Amino acid sequence: VQLQASGGGSVQAGGSLRISCAASGQTFSSYNMGWFRQAPGKEREFVAAISWNGDTPAYADSVKGRFTISRDNAKNTVWLQMTSMKPEDTAVYYCAADLRTYRYPVTRRNSEYGYWGQGTQVTVSS
Numbered sequence: 001v002q003l004q005a006s007g008g009g010s011v012q013a014g015g016s017l018r019i020s021c022a023a024s025g026q027t028f029s030s031y032n033m034g035w036f037r038q039a040p041g042k043e044r045e046f047v048a049a050i051s052w053n054g055d056t057p058a059y060a061d062s063v064k065g066r067f068t069i070s071r072d073n074a075k076n077t078v079w080l081q082m083t084s085m086k087p088e089d090t091a092v093y094y095c096a097a098d099l100r101t102y103r104y105p106v107t108r109r110n111s112e113y114g115y116w117g118q119g120t121q122v123t124v125s126s
Contacts (some may be wrong), residue, residue, distance in 0.1 A: 001084030021095030029073035030101035039090035049106040
């Protein structure tokens with residue numbers, strides 16, 4: 001699975017941004033998808049994940065209620081809608097596809113994601 005993230009940019013605190021991840025290659029609809037982020041000097045952390053059929057989203061506590069992950073298997077795309085953004089949301093955001101197909105439940109461990117996009121920068125100013 002090849003992944004291409006896009007849509008990053010700069011936004012003021014309290015604002016919104018939607019980032020996208022387009023997939024190609026193997027059957028996108030078979031894989032759970034995740035979003036991770038990495039801020040300067042910090043380790044990559046889990047943000048959100050969604051099951052292969054879109055039924056089971058999972059969120060980090062830090063973004064729950066503010067971010068929404070969604071997917072459209074017909075378009076081979078997964079999105080992360082970010083609202084009420086905070087300066088601490090500033091990071092490079094990566095989309096990833098699970099190593100395994102049809103895993104249940106979704107995993108939050110980045111070691112269990114085998115396919116990664118190139119990342120897109122999101123900057124939130126106060």
